[in-house]
Amino acid sequence: MLKASVTWARGVLPCTLAVAATACVAAGDAGDDDVDAVEAAVVGDQCPAPNGGISWNDRYRFMYGVNYAWNQFGGDFGGITRWNVRGVSASQADHEAKLADMRAHGANVIRWWMFPEFRGEGVRFDGSETPLGLGGTTVADLQKALELAERQDVYLMLCLFSFDNFRPSHDTSGIHIPGLAPIVRSTSKLDRLITNVVRPLARAAEASPYRHRLVAWDVINEPEWAISGRNPYGDQSYTPMSELDAVSHAEMERFVSRTTDALKAESSALVTVGGAAVKWGKAWSRVDIDFYQFHIYDWVNEWWPYYLSPEELGVGDKPVVMGEFPIASLSGVPYQDLVESFYANGYAGAMGWDYGTATGAQLDQMRDFASRHACETDYSAGYGELVGSSGGTTTGGGTTSGGGTTTGGGTTSGGGTCTDTPPDSRYTCAQQAGWGKCSETWMRGFCDRSCGRCGG
Structure with a gap:
């Protein structure tokens, strides 16, 4: 039996159609002992997403938004002094204007990258490339980002790392950029990353009076591109990018699992992983993430088409958010058809890629979908009954x-x-x-x- 007190604390309702307690019980997803808890969680929500969603702030919504994904790659959180790149806290007007524009175009959740490469001061290292702690303006930037989210009424999904981190250590324009692969392979260095970086970062977010604006942590963007060898859970073998220092599935899984556990221990936000494609849909099924997140582009759509439901794709055991798809839409598929298909077929959310390259017309398309589902896509609306x-x-x-x-x-x-x-x-x-x-x-x-x- 699903325990509502645990499940909802992590943001996942025990049935897809979270309209009323009787619907959940009729579906066999909750027993008699859970009815009171179901009613308490759902009855105050005036517009739960009808087909699939993620629960946050007592609201069950279709997680709809856009990938920021950054203003300055690797510099928004911590800054890059050598390149005169300032973090969020020192360039807040620019970030706030962009968040306001995203909100005006219907985005409610913003996926924002933090350390896709260690090119800035966000993370400090010693001479052996062992993580020492957070550096630069990272904490101030994180807290300012949450404050700006509060002011512009958006919610954040903060993505800690990316496959880009797995490029071998190198120097670029006077900056040394450590690679992540040696840290992932080393138990002692991974311990230091978790203790000195991940946990303090999560604690800093939790200390913010605007912590409710952080709906989720994304451990890593598309880690599958930095894995070599076979997938142990029945997916196809990995095909890593040649320029990356790839690790084994077991090594990446340990890294993702330990980061997930640390984030959950220190923060109330949900946790996910930005999977490259449902081609590797089972890759993180043994990790304690709260919802799956997959990305879809034309090469994915050719074999795993957008109109298939999570159940049909074999990933129906957790909510599924399409965390990236072309904001110009897939080839031959109008934007509205694409997102309405996600909405109707049981997906828990959809976030286009990306704000920085979007045209005005594409942003208007994003807004039009939100207008048709105004309350069901808004974590700030529709509660109190x-x-x-x-x-x-x-x-x-x-x-x-x-x-x-x-x-x-x-x-x-x-x-x-x-x-x-x-x-x-x-x-x-x-x-x-x-x-x-x-x-x-x-x-x-x-x-x-x-x-x-x-x-x-």
Whole structure:
């Protein structure tokens, strides 16, 4: 039996259609002992994602957004003094303007890379390339990023490492860049990376008053490109990039697992891995990540097409977020068709690649999908409804008796005042009505005038 208190604490509901406790129980995913916990988790959520999602801040949403993925590769967190690259805390106006633009175009979750190469001051090393700790402005940059996310009402998925880290140690333009492969292979160096870098980073995020804006850690971007040999869980063998110092699956799995465990021990955020493709869908199935994340481009779509559900692809045991797909969409597939397919077929989210190269028209496409699913893609919207034993409903601090409904302090029961209060501050009642949302259950008691439920 799934234990709701544990499962939801890590952000995954025990059934895909998290609309009501009875739906979960009917599906056989929760027993009688779990009904009260299911109701407590779901009943306050006015617009849970109907087909698949990730739960965060008591809201079950389709995790929708975009890859930032960086402003300065390897320099946003920690800076690169030699190249006059400043971190987030010293260039906040630029970052805030970009986060605001992403939000205005419908992005709710932003995937942002931290140390894709050790080219900056983000991580300090000794002469033997053993990690000593966080350096430069890393902590200040992390805390400023969370503050900016709060100000612009977005959520962050912070990606710690990338396959790029597995290039052999080298010098570039006066900077020495250590490789990650020797650290992954060495038990003692990996211990130092976990103790001196990963755990302090997670603690710094957890110490922020805006820690709720960090929805997930992504341990590493597309690690499969830095693995050689066979996959032990039935996937195809790995085909590493020739310029990388590839490690074995067992070595990479140990690195991913230990990093995951450390992040969970020090932080309340969820944890995932940015898998290169569902071609290696089982690669991280033995690691305690909270949800799968896969990337899809034309070469993937040829063999593992976008319209197949996670279950059909053999990865239905955890929620699946499409963490990268071309923001211009796959060849021959309109953007709206692509993301609507993900939304309808049980995926838990979708994040295009990438903001930095997107055209205005492509960003508008991103916004159009969010507008059609305004509440179901927004972790800040649609919460607060409490259902009591009398069957009455109260929202936004109102009171009720005998089954009546009051919202936002107004009254609609018994022929009282006709209100037009929207469910959140982001969209107007006219917009919600225009999008055909009046019949949704989470619109009960909201926008009564615009939805034609009363006069006045």
